[in-house]
């Protein structure tokens with residue numbers, strides 16, 4: 001990896017170089033922190049637009065002594081532009097705001113330009129994992145990934161935790177829509 005890219009990754013403040021996973025829209029970090037605790041050999045970076053949530057994530061990671069969990073403030077596709085090409089092993093996008101009203105649909109984060117950035121930052125064996133309770137949004141995401149992506153089984157055999165929103169929806173008896181995708185025909 002180029003020196004410049006290494007410096008960017010070091011700038012996130014992880015204690016060690018390790019595979020990097022992104023939790024986009026990490027909220028207060030329930031998933032990020034839980035995964036970092038389960039997988040100390042992987043770095044988990046949360047990207048979140050609300051600074052108070054970013055600060056809560058980082059304070060929690062510090063309190064729990066998790067050097068592999070960090071969050072930064074960032075909004076949409078722009079926030080991915082600072083990440084080096086091919087540096088991400090897993091990109092988690094869970095319960096992105098659905099903006100259900102037709103006139104607000106352009107506010108959805110999952111757009112062509114966002115997907116292009118995800119594709120750029122994913123490494124060779126990188127995986128994009130999508131989860132939402134919103135069926136129309138899920139259909140839109142699958143339409144956008146119809147070409148150039150291939151679905152693989154959701155269960156990757158790793159121990160995992162539920163996200164905050166997943167816990168809420170499952171408590172209501174709902175099953176979220178999920179897809180794990182890899183670049184390819």
Ligand SMILES: C[S@@+](CC[C@H](N)C(=O)[O-])C[C@H]1O[C@@H](n2cnc3c(N)ncnc32)[C@H](O)[C@@H]1O
Nearest residue numbers: 025027048049074075076094095097163164165
């Ligand atoms: C519905 S919550 C889901 C939180 C978490 N992923 C979960 O599953 O529990 C969406 C989160 O994404 C953040 N968010 C919304 N739009 C964003 C954007 N364009 N860029 C970065 N974060 C965003 C929100 O502030 C919020 O914390």
